[in-house]
Amino acid sequence: MRMMQCAVALLLLVVVKQGRCGNEFEQSYRIETEEPGAHDVAGRPISFDQQIKPILEQRCVVCHSCYDAPCQLKLTAPEGLARGASKAKVYDGERLTPAVHTRLFMDAQTTEQWRQLGFFPVLNDAPVGSQAPDKPNLLAAMLALKRExxxxxxxxxxxxxxxxxxRDLExxxxxxxxxxxxxxxxxxxPYGFPGLSGQQRRLVNAWIEQGAKMESRPEPDAQTQRLIAVWEDFLNQPGLKHRLTARYLYEHLFLGHLYFEQAAANRFFTLVRSKTAPGEALQEIVTDLPYQNPGVERVYYRLKPVTETIVDKTHFVYALSDSRLEKIRRWFIDAPYTVDALPGYAEKRATNPFLTYAAIPVDARYRFLLDxxxxxxxxxxxxxxxRGQIALNAIQDRFWVMFVSPDFDYSGRGSQFLANHSEILSLPAAEGENISSLGWYDYDTLAQQYLQDKENFVAAVLQARQRGLDETDIWDGDRSNRNAALTVFxxxxxxxxxxGFVGSVPKTAWVxxxxxxxxxxxxxxxxxxxYGTLxxxxxxRKYMDYLRMDGENNFLRFMPARQREAIHAIWYAGILPEMSKLMAQPLFGIQQESGVKYRSQGHQAEFLHKVARRLDRAAGAGDAINGCLFADCSTHRLQDIAPGVLQPLRQLTAISGTPLQTLPETAFLRIKADDEGQDDSVFTLLVDRDLKNLSTLFVEDLRHNPKRDKLTVVSGFLGSYPNVFFYVAQRDLPKFVADLAACNSDRQREAFYAAYAIRRTHPHFWAYFDWFNQRYQRQAGLExxxxxxNRYDNR
Structure with a gap:
């Protein structure tokens, strides 16, 4: 039987080499998947860091990370391997009571503690050689099952x-x-993908047989430790200003990956609360949420090394530098204000930053966030x-974001307005998990009241200054800070x-x-x-509706007063009658005329062009593919796009409607250079689904208007979850575009994927995947x- 399997495998390999399955262009590019130097590893000591960790990262972590790791088997760190797997769900949209928190490194520290929380081993807990035969090593067994x-x-x-x-997970x-x-x-x-190579399997099995040993982690180098000491000293000064500032910084930075610009690359840290002061062993304070009572009289803020594999879906970085520290000192410490007493941790107060941090000037907080x-x-x-569909279906598929200038402080009255409305600005988190099926309606009332009061306040301010809002009221990022203009997909x-502003002028925008x-x-x-309840x-989700409307209303105030209702009607077409009062009668200053001087009837596009010109390069360097906001886009970055590629890509963005149903939300397109001396290029294809409105939590397909879908093409990578990889020779790119434009049936879509897609079954799938990851690392560096x-399609 074994010989027959080998013969069949050899025959399949010959078929692939001859181009009788997979894509035709495969035979021309000779992608190799078997690593050179494969040899028997029996008897050789196996290093986890040098030999096993790369295999887990390249083939296992790519599905088993974050809260959406199948069976909570998180393989981004040795501690995740030791913890094992669980049958309990993290994502459960029907949960009526909170789930037990099971955050790696936080909610348990030892294997025995994880076993008490319901986790079971995927490696042998018992010493080598003592494992009962009826309890296989799951990691080895799952890899062996793939071979069968x-x-x-x-x-x-x-x-x-x-x-x-x-799906229900097994x-x-x-x-x-x-x-x-x-x-x-x-x-x-790996589930639903080609298996490991023979050499990879042998290494993993040998490592398991040797007891699955893992090396200890090295300490940060001397330079990094000095930088840690500088920041921890600042964060733990005894003065009330410093202590309140440190708490504010922690509650805003706790989730990201912090790094030192002056230190070695690829070392990241998280900001945590500790029971112990700098210089002592860190004892992290673990709470469900960052503003909850730490349970100690004095909190210390410490920098904890990130020891997990970096996965893009949870990776967002914040630089710690001398210039950053100077800005924070200027905004929070040197500013002329006093802190008479530190706020407590009572839930209704701690969840409301407008109450907790009332002593810190609004200008300081806002500039810190804008930066x-x-x-x-x-x-x-x-x-x-x-995995956030419930919250994310409250936003459109693509929109641009701008910010009110911090210099425009509502004529000096903004801080007082916030102080007077701090209770109204209470968020649902104030109720914690005590919120009920009826309680969340209270936040509808609060949010509506805030929008109404804000409308009256803005109207009074604009009347006092005797002019409407114009593009000078938009933060220009000092014409260099690229945080001034953002695009959300x-x-x-x-x-x-x-x-930057990416793509053509979007359907909606936020200020x-x-x-x-x-x-x-x-x-x-x-x-x-x-881990919270339904x-x-x-x-x-419901409160997010009001935040979106607040941002949209801010944008509409820049539009001509007579056009605001018409623009809004396009955003909220076909809403249900019972939702009409909420969605169809927004507050956007219908009585106050905009101060923008318009020259055309395309008010939304003209305003965004004005803002882009005001922001200059802070708005991005221009978009030569999808549409341009600058005069020089015709030549911009053409050196980065190979000759013969730009025009087909522009034609690709012209495709709309039914053919785009062929594509998933996010696809990576690798274009093979015709010239062997040139490197391949990569682009991201993003379908902008046209949603008639955002009025309901569910039945999105009923609100989707596929005939108005559009496509945005971005040079490089965008998105953490590719749904499909396409591989096209540059000479075939015009045909790729024409074939996509002609896709109007299942038969045509099947032919399109057979010709261009790297499907899950592709024999060289992992070679393509590795190439995309390596190119992304080269392009984005620390980011x-x-x-x-987890979201790769089976099409």
Missing amino acids: QLFPVSGKLPDSFKFELD CPKPEEFDAFRAQHPDWGM EAAYFIAGFIKGPVC RHFDSATVVK IDYPLLERLHYLLVAGFDV WHQLAT AGLFDL
Whole structure:
């Protein structure tokens, strides 16, 4: 039987080499997947860091990371391997009571503690040689199961494979593996992808046989330790100003990956609360949410090394530098204000930053947030949500973001307005998990009241200054800070934020002011509990409606007064009658005329062009593919786009409607250079689904108007979850565009994928995947992480 399997495998390999399956262009490019120097590893000591960790990162971590790791098997760190797997769900849209928190490194510290929380081993807990034969090593068993079945080498995988994110997961314990194997013989790991190479399997098996030993982690180098000491000294000064500032910084930076510009690359840290002062062993204070009572009299803020593999879906970075520290000192310490007493941690106060940090000037808080606005917007995109369709279906598929200038402080009355409305600005997190099916309606009332009061306040301010809002009221980023203009892309249940205005003029845009930016952070980052109840998630989604409308209303105030209702009607077409009062009668200053001097009837596009010109390069360097906001886009960056590529890509963006149903939300396109001396290029294809409105949490397909879908093409990478890879020779790019434009049936779509897609079954899938990750690392540097394959399509 073994000889027959080998013969069949050899025959399949010959077929692939001859180009009889897979893509035709494969035979020309000779992609090699078997690593050179494969040899027997028996008897050789195996290093986890040098030999096993790279295999796990390249083939396992790409699905098993963050909260959406199948079976909570998180393989980004040795501690995740030791913890094992669980049958409990993290994402559960029907949960009526909070789930037990199971955050790696936080909610348990030892293997025994994880076992008490319901986790079971995937490696042997027992000493080498003492494992009972009826309890297999799950990691080895799952890899061996992959070898027992011949994996397809072309076409789609059969329906026996399940890829829906909300599918019921099979999470067998060691003693249940035989039954799992009998029921799902083709579900070996990597699930739904080609298996490991022979050399990779031998290394993993040898490592397991040697006791699955893992090396200790090195300490930060001397230079990094000196930089840590500088920041920890600043964060832990005894004065009340310093202590309140440190608490504010912690609640805004706790989730990201911090790094030192002056130190070695690829060393990241998280800001944590500790029971111990700098210089002592760190004892992290663990709470469900960052503003909860730490339970100690004095909190110390410490920098904790990130020891996990960096995956893109949770990776967003914040630089710690001398210039950054100087800005923070200037804004928070040197500013002329006093702190008479530190605020407590009572829930209704701690969840409300407008109460907790009332002593800190609004100008300081706002400038701090603006300085790295993309980081804070990324917080609710790459934060604890990981899978956030309920919150993310409150936004359009692509929109641009601008910010109210910090110099425009509502004629000096903005701080007082916030102080007077701090109670109204309370967020759903104030109720914690006590919020009920009826309680979240209270936040509807508060949000509506705030919008009404804000409308009256803005009207009074504009009347006092005797002119409407114009483009000079938009923050210009000092004409160099690229956080001044952002683009948000939604990919159904994930999203991406990038600096600059990307793509053609979008359907909607937001103008964000300080209260809105702060509430976004506390709603979706600091106050969002992924282990929370259905009501917690519904309250978050419902409140998000008001935050979106606040940003949209701010934008509409720049439009001519007579056009605002018409523009808004396009954004909220076809809303349900019971939603009309909420969505169809917004407040956007219908009585106050804009101060913008318009010259055309395309008011939205003209205003965005004005803003882009005001921001200059802070708005981005221009978009030579999708449409241009600058006069010099015809030549901009052409040196980065190979001759013969730009025009077909522009034609690609002209495709709309039905043919775009062929594409998933996010696709990476690799273009093989015709000239052997040139490097291949890569672009991201993003479908902008046209949504008639955002009035309901569910039935998105009923609000989708596919005939108006558009395509945005971005040079390089955008998005953490590629749905498909395309590989096209440059000479074939015009045909790729023509074939996509002609896709109007299932038969044509199948032919398109057979010709250009790297399907899950592709024999060289991992070679392509590795190439994309390596190119991304080269392009994005410190901001790059491994792409995630949980959403890779089976088309």
